[in-house]
Each structure stands twice: as structure tokens, then as C-alpha cells.
Amino acid sequence: MSSRGLWADVRLRAAWARQDWAAILREYRRAADLSQRDLEPLVGMPQPHISAIESGRRQVTSAEVMARITEGLSVPPELSAVAHRPDLDKWGPPTELRERIAHGHSTGRTDLRTADWIGEVLAQHRRAEDEIGGRDLWTVVRSQLDAVTLLIPGTTGPASDRLMLLAAEHAHWLSWVSAQQGRIGAALAWIDVAHGWAVDGGHADMASWVHRIRSYYSMRHGDPVRALRTAEAARLAMGLSPAAASVAAHQAAVAAAALGERERARRLADEALELALRVPEETDRPGWLYWLNPARAMLQAADSAYVCRDWQAAADGIRAALPGLVGYPRDHAYYLARMEDATRRV
Known part of the structure; x- marks a missing residue:
């Protein structure tokens, strides 16, 4: 594997x-x-010096040694900037990112290969977040977002739209991790940035998805009225793929159930399941919905049954689909707790 390929490894990047x-x-x-x-x-x-560093007996404090390691291990540009940008630890989005897109000037030929590489790496970060959390990867993703936004002012047409989607995906990831860290203000700011870039780039699925995330935030903070309103905006957007429409319908079902509208919630849950089952293959779904396989679709349907207090359907549905939830320990624990509670209530 090339050095560049090695640096896609999330543990190494963290x-x-x-x-x-x-x-x-x-x-x-x-x-x-x-x-x-x-x-x-x-x-x-x-080798003895390497061993001493790895064991903690020797600290790396010399700029010369740091530079030698950075060059020798072929650290990619979007990561090498991390060491020199302490401001990347700040949680909220800086105005500079928006201005760079709105008022930037072309600095040369756009390197779409770099953008493709960063997109592949972000996909691995999404998958790793459930295992190691997002905090350790925060500065990495912020630096990647800088790399993407620096490319946007020098592009037009489809290439620019493509970069806008990649920027929106990064901003969404940053919003999600901010929310997991309890920084709801930063989370809302990043999700607004993501929505703006998705709309500017003409990406209906991503624009709908970030509405769905805003709805989820509203539910977490006890506002199902706002959650349902936002989820319906996500569901009724024009030009959605089946997968994007499915997750929006599921979120609307959860919000409707919280408001006591159980029949509406059941109809929306059926709609969400039917849409998800149209696209069982990962390649047929947007990259950020890689997880919406048939097992997940069934779990979401069972989750809707749970919030509608259809305890038997919830318990049976989760029990049948839970074996298909591999590699997601937090989600597995969530659904297992739901199943056990529903079973007690039958």
C-alpha cells in the first residue's frame, strides 16, 4: 500500500x-x-531511538525531528497543516470559511484528485465515529474542510457543485460530533453551513438530510413540534432519492408519535420502510447513508413501533433485525435496550 493509502487509516489520522x-x-x-x-x-x-519514542521514554520536542517524521512518513498536506493550526480546535465555524467560497479568487487549477481522496477519507471517518468517537478526529476533519474550501473559488460548473457537496458533508460531520460533545450552538451553526452549501451546490439529498438532522436535534431537546415541522420539510423536498426520503420519513414518524399522532406515525413508518427496501445495495444510496441496509430499515420500523407504543411489534422487529447490526456498538446497545423495555411492556 502507498504511503498516501496508509494515511486513510483512521487510527493513524487520529x-x-x-x-x-x-x-x-x-x-x-x-x-x-x-x-x-x-x-x-x-x-x-x-531503532533504539524509535523504540524509546514509542515506549514514552523519549519525547519528541525538536522541530527538526518532527519535520523528519512528517516528511519520512509522507504525511498528506491536509494533515500536515493540523500541527500548525491550533485554531482548528475551536468548535464553531469561522466566518472565513463562508467568505472563502463567496468572495475567493482562483488560485490555480482545481485538484479534483485531492478532493476525491479527501472524500474517501471522510467516508472512513464516518464509519469510525461509532467505534472511536469523533473528538480525536475533529482537527483532522476541520483541516480537510479547509482543503476543500480552498479549492472551491477556483472552480465552476459540475466541479464546483461536487466540491460544495464534499464541503457540506464535512460540515454535517462536524455538526454531528459537536452535538455528541454537548455543543449544541456549534452543532446548529455547522448544520446551517452544511445546508447552505448543499443548496448552493444543488444537492437535494444532502439538503434534506441536514433538515433531518436539525429535526433530530429538536427531538433531543424536547421540541417535537419543531422536529415534525423540520422533518416534513426534509421529506417533501423535490428530487430526493429513495434512501434520503426514507430517513426523512422515519424522523417525521418519530416526531409525529411524540405528539400523539400515532396513525400518522405508522403511515410514515411504513413509507420509510418501503423506500429503504428499494435500495438494499450501498452503491445505490448517498455516501452518508451507507448504513441504511435492509436490517437497519427493519430496525427503524421497529423503533417507530416502539414510539407508537406497539410493544409487541417493536420487540419482535428488533429481535429479528438486531443480528444484522454488526460493528455499531452504540447503536446495538440502543436497540437492545429498546427491545428489552418493549418486551417488559407486552
């Missing part, structure tokens, strides 16, 4: 974001399947 030099060396060796001896010619240090 170690870089923390500037944990011991972990950087260890995770690079793990990803590349190298010994400490193999690392010697890359970083210009003998």
Missing part, C-alpha cells in the same frame, strides 16, 4: 490529530506492517 508522536509511529507501523527496523530509513533514526 494519532496525528493528537500530535501523539509515539502513537503516530506505532499506528504507522501497524498500518504498513513494518517493524521498528523497517522504519529506520524512513525517519532517519536508529
Whole structure:
């Protein structure tokens, strides 16, 4: 695997974001399947020095050593900027990002290969978030977003639209992680940025999805009226793919049930399930809905039954679909708790 490919590894990127030099060396060796001896010619240090850094007996404080490791391990540009941008730790979106798109000037030929690479890496961050959380990857994704927005002013037409979608996906991820950290103000600010970029780029699915996320935030904060209103806006948007329409319908069902509109909630839940089952293959869904496979669709239907207090249907549905939920420990725990509670209430 090339050095560039190695840096798609989320554990390695998280170690870089923390500037944990011991972990950087260890995770690079793990990803590349190298010994400490193999690392010697890359970083210009003998094996005993590498061992001392990895074990914590020696700290990396020299700028020269940091530069040697950075160059030797071929750290990609969107990551090498992280070490020099402490402001990336700030949670909310800076005005500069919006201005860069609205008022920027072309700085040269747009590198869409870089954009494609960053998009692939973001997809891996989405999948890793459930396992390791998003906090360690925060500065990495912020730096990636900078790399994307620097490309946008120099583009027009479909290439610009494509970059707008990638920027919106990053802003959505940042919103989600902000919310998980209890920073709801930053979460709402990032989701607004994501929606603006999605609309400007003509991406109906992403614009609908961020409305759905806003609805979810409203539900979490005890406002089902606003949640239903926003979910319906997501569901009724024009030109949606079946997958995007499905998740919006499910969110509307949850909000309707919270307001006591159970028949409406059941109809919406049936709609969500039918739409999701139209696109069982991951390649037929937007990248951020990679998880909406048939098992997930059935779990969402069972979750709708739960909020409608159809306890038997909820328990049976979750029990049947739960074995298909592999690799998502937090979601597995959530649905297991739902099933156990529904079972007690039957």
C-alpha cells in the first residue's frame, strides 16, 4: 500500500490529530506492517531511538525531528497543516470559511484528485465515529474542510457543485460530533453551513438530510413540534432519492408519535420502510447513508413501533433485525435496550 493509502487509516489520522508522536509511529507501523527496523530509513533514526519514542521514554520536542517524521512518513498536506493550526480546535465555524467560497479568487487549477481522496477519507471517518468517537478526529476533519474550501473559488460548473457537496458533508460531520460533545450552538451553526452549501451546490439529498438532522436535534431537546415541522420539510423536498426520503420519513414518524399522532406515525413508518427496501445495495444510496441496509430499515420500523407504543411489534422487529447490526456498538446497545423495555411492556 502507498504511503498516501496508509494515511486513510483512521487510527493513524487520529494519532496525528493528537500530535501523539509515539502513537503516530506505532499506528504507522501497524498500518504498513513494518517493524521498528523497517522504519529506520524512513525517519532517519536508529531503532533504539524509535523504540524509546514509542515506549514514552523519549519525547519528541525538536522541530527538526518532527519535520523528519512528517516528511519520512509522507504525511498528506491536509494533515500536515493540523500541527500548525491550533485554531482548528475551536468548535464553531469561522466566518472565513463562508467568505472563502463567496468572495475567493482562483488560485490555480482545481485538484479534483485531492478532493476525491479527501472524500474517501471522510467516508472512513464516518464509519469510525461509532467505534472511536469523533473528538480525536475533529482537527483532522476541520483541516480537510479547509482543503476543500480552498479549492472551491477556483472552480465552476459540475466541479464546483461536487466540491460544495464534499464541503457540506464535512460540515454535517462536524455538526454531528459537536452535538455528541454537548455543543449544541456549534452543532446548529455547522448544520446551517452544511445546508447552505448543499443548496448552493444543488444537492437535494444532502439538503434534506441536514433538515433531518436539525429535526433530530429538536427531538433531543424536547421540541417535537419543531422536529415534525423540520422533518416534513426534509421529506417533501423535490428530487430526493429513495434512501434520503426514507430517513426523512422515519424522523417525521418519530416526531409525529411524540405528539400523539400515532396513525400518522405508522403511515410514515411504513413509507420509510418501503423506500429503504428499494435500495438494499450501498452503491445505490448517498455516501452518508451507507448504513441504511435492509436490517437497519427493519430496525427503524421497529423503533417507530416502539414510539407508537406497539410493544409487541417493536420487540419482535428488533429481535429479528438486531443480528444484522454488526460493528455499531452504540447503536446495538440502543436497540437492545429498546427491545428489552418493549418486551417488559407486552
